[in-house]
Structure formats: structure tokens, C-alpha cells
Amino acid sequence: MRGEVLPRLERLGLYLYAADHGVTAEGISLYPKEVTRQMVANFEAGGAAVNVLARAHDVVVNVVDAGVGEGTKNFAREAAMSEAECAAQIEAGREDARQAIRKFDMVGVGEMGIGNTTSAAALLAALCGRSGAEVAGRGTGLDASGVKHKADVIDAALELHQLQGKSAFEVLRSVGGFEIARMSGMLMEAGKLRLPVMLDGFITGSAALVAMKMEPQAREVMFFSHRSAERGHGAMLEELDGDPILELGMRLGEGSGAVLGMHMVRCAMKMYSEMASFEDAQVSRSE
Amino acid sequence: MRGEVLPRLERLGLYLYAADHGVTAEGISLYPKEVTRQMVANFEAGGAAVNVLARAHDVVVNVVDAGVGEGTKNFAREAAMSEAECAAQIEAGREDARQAIRKFDMVGVGEMGIGNTTSAAALLAALCGRSGAEVAGRGTGLDASGVKHKADVIDAALELHQLQGKSAFEVLRSVGGFEIARMSGMLMEAGKLRLPVMLDGFITGSAALVAMKMEPQAREVMFFSHRSAERGHGAMLEELDGDPILELGMRLGEGSGAVLGMHMVRCAMKMYSEMASFEDAQVSRSE
Numbered sequence: 001m002r003g004e005v006l007p008r009l010e011r012l013g014l015y016l017y018a019a020d021h022g023v024t025a026e027g028i029s030l031y032p033k034e035v036t037r038q039m040v041a042n043f044e045a046g047g048a049a050v051n052v053l054a055r056a057h058d059v060v061v062n063v064v065d066a067g068v069g070e071g072t073k074n075f076a077r078e079a080a081m082s083e084a085e086c087a088a089q090i091e092a093g094r095e096d097a098r099q100a101i102r103k104f105d106m107v108g109v110g111e112m113g114i115g116n117t118t119s120a121a122a123l124l125a126a127l128c129g130r131s132g133a134e135v136a137g138r139g140t141g142l143d144a145s146g147v148k149h150k151a152d153v154i155d156a157a158l159e160l161h162q163l164q165g166k167s168a169f170e171v172l173r174s175v176g177g178f179e180i181a182r183m184s185g186m187l188m189e190a191g192k193l194r195l196p197v198m199l200d201g202f203i204t205g206s207a208a209l210v211a212m213k214m215e216p217q218a219r220e221v222m223f224f225s226h227r228s229a230e231r232g233h234g235a236m237l238e239e240l241d242g243d244p245i246l247e248l249g250m251r252l253g254e255g256s257g258a259v260l261g262m263h264m265v266r267c268a269m270k271m272y273s274e275m276a277s278f279e280d281a282q283v284s285r286s287e
Numbered sequence: 288m289r290g291e292v293l294p295r296l297e298r299l300g301l302y303l304y305a306a307d308h309g310v311t312a313e314g315i316s317l318y319p320k321e322v323t324r325q326m327v328a329n330f331e332a333g334g335a336a337v338n339v340l341a342r343a344h345d346v347v348v349n350v351v352d353a354g355v356g357e358g359t360k361n362f363a364r365e366a367a368m369s370e371a372e373c374a375a376q377i378e379a380g381r382e383d384a385r386q387a388i389r390k391f392d393m394v395g396v397g398e399m400g401i402g403n404t405t406s407a408a409a410l411l412a413a414l415c416g417r418s419g420a421e422v423a424g425r426g427t428g429l430d431a432s433g434v435k436h437k438a439d440v441i442d443a444a445l446e447l448h449q450l451q452g453k454s455a456f457e458v459l460r461s462v463g464g465f466e467i468a469r470m471s472g473m474l475m476e477a478g479k480l481r482l483p484v485m486l487d488g489f490i491t492g493s494a495a496l497v498a499m500k501m502e503p504q505a506r507e508v509m510f511f512s513h514r515s516a517e518r519g520h521g522a523m524l525e526e527l528d529g530d531p532i533l534e535l536g537m538r539l540g541e542g543s544g545a546v547l548g549m550h551m552v553r554c555a556m557k558m559y560s561e562m563a564s565f566e567d568a569q570v571s572r573s574e
Contacts, residue, residue: 053557056554266343284322
């Protein structure tokens with residue numbers, strides 16, 4: 001990926017993208033939209049789970065406000081973004097990657113946004129021809145009837161936007177989110193720059209799907225940190241042909257899985273650079 | 288386990304038990320017995336995989352020579368240990384636990400010993416009524432015919448020693464290893480002292496089975512770091528009712544999985560002690 005035999009893998013950064021989602025008006029989350037802003041403040045104060053993990057693993061957290069507060073339009077009624085809004089997010093994400101490669105050897109991507117599992121599930125459904133029931137999961141704690149309602153909202157939105165055969169960009173602007181669009185731009189540029197990226201879970205995976213469909217080389221720099229407990233993540237990993245490092249049944253988001261995943265790759269890299277060879281250690285070969 | 292609300296989990300130690308096995312005379316390993324001593328020297332010099340991982344995670348490595356060099360008798364022909372030898376190993380392991388609780392908040396257990404997957408597999412078969420074919424795996428790189436031979440050696444040994452209905456101690460001394468006996472003593476005493484122990488893979492699991500059968504409270508302090516690629520480890524974890532933290536397809540031994548497992552538990556503990564509560568962070572509750 002980097003064209004180096006023993007690539008340096010010490011400077012790790014997490015880009016934590018946050019935005020709000022108009023589709024929360026459909027009652028698809030247990031939490032009010034304000035929680036996005038509150039959690040961003042918590043990330044900045046260092047009090048969230050991902051901050052604890054980042055400190056424990058020497059990962060620098062960069063919180064990116066991609067549209068907290070106003071957020072996207074409600075995609076159950078109209079396109080989430082205008083073409084110009086969506087293109088601007090992608091370009092901002094590309095710039096994130098250009099900045100990142102100057103500071104970090106590998107970056108993780110995480111997110112926070114009340115309502116964004118619904119957007120991610122709609123992207124998976126639209127891009128890969130799956131139904132709402134196949135892609136809708138519990139998100140931040142929905143019960144079975146909440147999941148059913150979420151699936152219905154997704155199916156109705158797919159019907160409304162008529163996305164069959166449309167471009168990934170058009171799908172993204174119709175049912176995506178600001179943070180998802182910006183992450184997809186980041187991933188596309190990382191592919192160009194050969195910057196290794198560790199993806200977190202289901203929502204970052206939807207950005208990865210968009211990026212891969214728009215610029216296939218983006219896939220070449222992706223690592224998959226974990227298989228989350230969110231229904232649909234397994235299907236998403238299949239579509240991405242991604243083999244996750246960890247299976248911990250986590251469903252938190254925030255980039256928590258990405259931090260652990262980067263740490264595991266760093267450990268693997270340390271083994272290459274620090275271990276004695278059998279020759280050095282004078283260990284006999286197999287008989 | 289410790290009777291504390293926020294137990295301290297900072298001082299981590301790995302006990303790395305090594306010993307030789309007479310059953311290597313049956314050609315059940317690709318590597319000569321001398322490799323055990325060579326790898327012990329490598330552990331002490333800090334050049335092995337487990338040393339790299341231990342340094343990366345602030346884990347103190349304690350290498351324990353439980354019988355490198357002479358080793359046990361060949362259990363394909365006679366009992367691996369005398370009663371006195373086996374009892375002395377168990378007592379030495381108990382003393383390890385008494386020392387460990389003064390220095391560490393949690394300990395990992397790992398091992399090294401050419402031939403010891405055969406001993407561990409024989410213990411699993413004898414203690415849980417399974418056949419050689421169910422428990423014999425590739426160890427350090429056997430091919431299919433090597434695994435078949437290993438299974439045959441185990442089946443023949445079970446026939447020779449007639450272990451049905453015998454005590455776990457008798458099974459241990461018949462087909463176990465010095466390091467396995469010492470680990471089982473360590474685990475039994477850890478159970479008494481309420482010292483949390485992170486087990487590594489298949490061989491440490493066989494010591495855990497022995498310990499649990501001799502003193503059931505030993506099970507209460509056990510954590511299971513990973514499900515290894517060694518055939519039989521899945522069955523062993525079932526017998527132990529153990530839910531492994533990681534599934535990385537590793538098959539190295541040395542306590543490499545135990546180091547990663549301890550790190551994961553330490554991360555989880557840090558979340559309890561360092562995270563802001565929703566109240567502290569002024570995050571709205573679910574609606």
C-alpha cells in the first residue's frame with residue numbers, strides 16, 4: 001500500500017465526523033437530534049468512550065463538524081442534499097485526506113450523528129439492491145417495532161427517490177448524510193494518496209461503499225476494524241469484500257472500533273520490525 | 288471477582304511456562320525438542336513475538352522453566368510424570384499465584400513446549416471423552432498425515448493408560464506435561480486468591496480443564512483471550528464454557544493471545560473509570 005518494506009506505523013489519527021439528519025423527523029431514533037451536538041461537545045472535552053480508547057492507544061482525535069445543528073433534509077420526503085451540498089462535502093473530505101497524510105501514518109474514520117444508521121442502511125439498500133428489512137438494525141437501541149418502522153421508512157424512501165440505475169453520487173445526495181458524504185470524499189482521496197484507512201462500523205462502511213463505487217481504487221487502502229452487532233453490517237462487509245479484524249459485538253460508533261483496529265495493525269507491524277528471526281535467535285528449523 | 292467497584296487494572300504480568308515432552312519421541316512435532324530451550328532463551332532476550340506484544344502493552348513477562356531439557360516421560364509408553372513430580376509441579380504453580388497476586392492486578396498465562404499440543408489434546412480427550420481425531424490439530428505446522436499420526440498416538444495412549452473414571456490428577460500425571468501441571472496449580476490457587484487470570488490458547492486451556500475439575504472455583508477467575516486456529520480449541524472452550532474475547536485465527540502460543548486479551552479487559556475497565564456519564568456530559572436521555 002505504501003510501497004515500503006517496513007512502513008512506519010506510529011502516528012495514528014482518528015477523524016470523527018459528526019452531522020445531523022433530517023430523517024430523525026420520522027421517529028427512527030430513540031434519541032433527540034440534540035444528542036449529536038452534545039456528544040460532539042463530549043468528544044471535544046475528552047469524556048467519550050472513543051477518547052478513552054484513543055488516549056490508551058496514542059491516537060489523535062480530530063472531531064469534524066460536517067453539519068451538526070441544521071443537518072440534511074428529511075430524505076423520507078425530499079433529497080437529503082442538493083448536488084452542490086453533496087459535492088462540497090466530498091471536496092471537504094478530500095481536503096481532510098490531504099491534511100491527514102502530512103500528519104499520520106494511518107487514519108481511522110468514525111462518526112456520530114443521531115439518525116445516521118437509517119441513512120447508512122438506505123445507502124446499502126439502494127446501492128446493493130437490498131430491502132429495508134435486510135438492512136435496518138437496532139441503531140442506538142430500537143426495539144423490534146422500531147426496527148420495523150425504520151425498515152418501512154427506508155423502503156418508502158427508495159420508492160420515492162427511484163434510485164435504481166442512478167449513480168452513487170445521486171444515491172448519496174438523495175439518502176446520505178453530510179458526514180457520510182464527507183467520509184466518502186476522504187476515502188476517495190486516501191485511495192489516490194495511498195493513505196491507509198481503518199474503517200469503524202456500519203455508517204463508515206456506507207461511506208466506503210459510496211467511495212468504492214465512485215472510485216474503485218479507494219477500496220485498496222481500506223482496513224475493516226470490526227464486525228459490529230448492527231444488523232446489515234455483515235451484508236455491508238460482504239459487499240465491500242471486507243474481512244474485519246475484530247468481532248466483539250460492539251455497536252457504539254464514534255470510531256471506537258477503528259481505534260482498536262489501528263492498534264492491532266500497529267502490533268502486527270511491530271512484530272515485523274522488532275522480532276528476532278529464527279536465525280538471529282538460533283532456533284532449529286523444522287525437521 | 289475482586290469485590291471492588293472499580294478494580295485497579297494496571298499492573299499486568301504474563302507467566303510463560305516452558306517444559307519438554309517425552310512424547311516428542313513419537314514424531315508428533317515438526318520441530319526438535321531443542322527448540323523449547325532455544326525459544327526460552329529468545330523469550331529471555333526479548334526477541335519473541337510475545338515480547339514485542341508485552342512491551343507494546345506494558346506487560347511484565349515472567350519466564351518459568353517447569354522442566355526444559357529432561358522433560359516428561361513419553362506418555363505413549365508410560366505415565367508422563369510420577370505422582371510426586373506432578374504434585375510438586377502443582378505446588379510450584381500455587382506458589383506462582385501467591386507471588387503473582389503481590390505484584391499484579393491480573394495475570395496472563397502462556398506456554399512453550401515442543402510436543403505440548405499433543406499432551407493438551409490427550410488431556411482434553413481423556414477428561415471429556417473425546418477421540419484423538421476430535422482433538423488433534425496442526426500444532427506447529429503438521430500436515431494432514433501428521434495430524435492423523437498425532438490422533439493415533441493419542442488414541443493409543445488413552446487405551447494404554449485406561450483413564451476412564453480416573454481422577455483429573457491421575458489423568459494429568461499420565462498424559463500431561465510439567466508446564467501444564469504447574470499452570471493448573473497456578474489456576475487453582477488463583478481461584479482461591481481471586482486473582483483474575485487471562486488464558487492464552489489450547490494448551491493453557493488444557494491446564495484450565497484440569498484445574499476446573501480439581502477445584503471448580505478456579506473457573507471463576509478465568510478469562511479466555513481468544514479462539515485459536517488449533518482444532519480442538521473450540522471443543523475445549525465449550526467444555527470450559529468459555530467465551531473468547533478475540534477471534535484472530537492465531538496459533539502461536541507463547542501467551543501472545545493472553546497479552547492482547549488482558550489489554551482488551553484493561554481498555555474496558557478504563558471506560559468505566561474514565562468516561563463521562565450522560566449526566567456529566569449533559570446528554571439527553573432517550574425519548
